[in-house]
Amino acid sequence: MNTEVVIAGVSLKNPVMTASGTFGSGEEYSEFVDLNRLGGVVTKGMANVPWPGNKTPRIAEIACGMMNAIGLQNPGIDVFIKRDLPFLKQFHTNIIVNVCGKTIEDYCEVVERLSDEPDVSMLEINISCPNVKEGGIAFGQDPKAAERITSEVKKRARQPIIMKLSPNVTDITVMAKAAQEGGADAISLINTLTGMKIDINRRTFAVANKTGGVSGPAIKPIAVRMVYQAANAVKIPVIGMGGIMTVEDALEFIMAGATAVSIGTANFANPYATIEVIEGIERFMENNGVEDIHELIGCVK
Amino acid sequence: MGEKRKVRAVITGLTKLAEDIFSMWIEESFMAGSAKAGQFLALYSDSAERLLPRPISICEIDREKGRLRMVFRVAGAGTEEFSQKKEGDSISVMGPLGNGYALKGKKALLFGGGIGIPPMLELAKELAQEPGCEVQAVLGYRDSRLFLKEELEAYARVYVSTEDGSAGTKGNVLDAVKEHGLTADMIYACGPKPMLKGIQKFAEACHIPAQLSLEEKMACGIGACLACVCESKETDSHSHVKNKRVCKDGPVFSAEEIVL
Structure with missing residues (x-):
């Protein structure tokens, strides 16, 4: 049975990765999960300097999901390289560093800092965080800006680049094509959907940022639809995510056209979720006589 | 793999202590073996609608029988669900989480406010076993519907404050400290932010080190x-x-x- 997939020349032993921002840099979850078994670990977004993030409360629960406005708090790329990367290098998995910034120069600085790190397999460029005022989403909702930042990052990146797309757009295929046009090696989607929750007892917003990114099973059908549309609009591989809790959810994304999937919010409800999905894929393939995972990728037309 | 885990644990006891306040014992010998006073557990709902765990402080640790006790307030649908479980039911739990209190000093002053009272029970129990340690506890309630007071009296000299003055000192926990002229060489506290803020100021003014649980x-x-x-x-x-x-x-x- 073959569960290996290849994205931009990078081999993943199985198509299951973590979703940025839900798994730190792997250390905390390594108490629950053998990181060697994962197709890849996608880190929390890293900027050129430490970011303090937003005020609390930063999260709220919603029906079948959650809303977050962490604000991309991170210790900065230097700390990541010095502390987190050596930790991750101990494992036989792909290290995919999520990169965030406020300006194109910020993104490029992080990407250049990582160019001497051969243990980093790929870079995921976050142009879709809805919770920071500048940067991020500013590039993720305008196809021209998305194409431009993609090509600027691509010029400087030693590793393949994955552009992480926002669902907060009118037509996801326009953004997917813009990333491809800019030279992206792959795209990942969906980031969170912008939402709002009111705390009626305190008569205020449930998260301090007023709005937050909605994730979890509540958004899964939207994510599957967008992955399907994007996969059919571009030639580069698509990494699918958005509310995957179980193997059945992961298979929906794969059949819709995702070459790999990321598990995010599910980690909070079940720290073993990644491993359970990996084992579930193997079981599904065995039970259904599937020899190669590629038989499933995009099989629903 | 580390010291934390997530398991399905059997509930060995569930009782109502006061309006909206429930006491739950679970059987989990692994967690009971390593848990410390001041740590907490994450309790998960059985409903797919509620994904996030509820952090609940550890109220008592029975290492011998491999059991843990939590006392929680019903604050929403998740805790409501926990309160309606029955003895013999099971519940998903992850832990033990967080750092816990560091046991130091010879004259301890414990502050528990509302649902911050439960962790003080295990702490008082452990401090009472420290040789020569004097344990005092100030418990702040809304009104005379007290809970865990009598159990704490087994390990500490207990003082009470109530917002409405229906039991103990009228006012907050610091009003009780003033009334009784309490002193200490180490403060331990858990409760609502305004209370912790007051204790932080008080501790600084009196030059007493304080450990605050948030x-x-x-x-x-x-x-x-x-x-x-x-x-x-x-x-x-x-x-x-x-x-x-x-x-x-x-x-x-x-x-x-x-x-x-």
Whole structure:
């Protein structure tokens, strides 16, 4: 049975990765999960300097999901390289560093800092965080800006680049094509959907940022639809995510056209979720006589 | 693999202590074996509608029988669900989480406010076993519907304050301290933010070291998601910004290191 997939020349032993921002840099979850078994670990977004993030409360629960406005708090790329990367290098998995910034120069600085790190397999460029005022989403909702930042990052990146797309757009295929046009090696989607929750007892917003990114099973059908549309609009591989809790959810994304999937919010409800999905894929393939995972990728037309 | 785990644990006891306050014992010998006073557990709903764990402080640890006790307040649909479970039912739980209190000093002053009272029981029990340690506890309630007071009296000299004055000192826990002229060489506290803020000031004015246990909305419970941070005075060595993770670096912080 073959569960290996290849994205931009990078081999993943199985198509299951973590979703940025839900798994730190792997250390905390390594108490629950053998990181060697994962197709890849996608880190929390890293900027050129430490970011303090937003005020609390930063999260709220919603029906079948959650809303977050962490604000991309991170210790900065230097700390990541010095502390987190050596930790991750101990494992036989792909290290995919999520990169965030406020300006194109910020993104490029992080990407250049990582160019001497051969243990980093790929870079995921976050142009879709809805919770920071500048940067991020500013590039993720305008196809021209998305194409431009993609090509600027691509010029400087030693590793393949994955552009992480926002669902907060009118037509996801326009953004997917813009990333491809800019030279992206792959795209990942969906980031969170912008939402709002009111705390009626305190008569205020449930998260301090007023709005937050909605994730979890509540958004899964939207994510599957967008992955399907994007996969059919571009030639580069698509990494699918958005509310995957179980193997059945992961298979929906794969059949819709995702070459790999990321598990995010599910980690909070079940720290073993990644491993359970990996084992579930193997079981599904065995039970259904599937020899190669590629038989499933995009099989629903 | 580490010391934390997530399991399905059997509920060995569930009783109502006061209006909306419930006491739950679970059987979990692994967690009971390593848990410390001041740590917490993450309890999960059985409903797919509620994904995030509820952080609940550990009220008692029975290492011999491998059991843990939690006393919680029904504050929403999740805790409502927990309160309606029955003895013999099971519940998903992750832990033990957080750092817990460091047992220090010879004259301890414990402050528990509302649903911050439960962790004081295990703490008082452990402090009472420390040779020569005098344990005093000030418990702050809304009204005369007291809970855990009698159980705490087995390990500590207990003082009570109520907001409406229906039991003990009228006012807050610091009013009770004034009334009784209490002193200490170590303060331990858990309760609502305004109470902790008052204790932080009081401790600074009296030059008494204080350990404050904070509460914040959590998602992962293990330090990965950075949802439950609190402001720190200095740049934190892990985050490299001025905040700390309540679930992992806390929930217990030294009063001097945090901004409330």
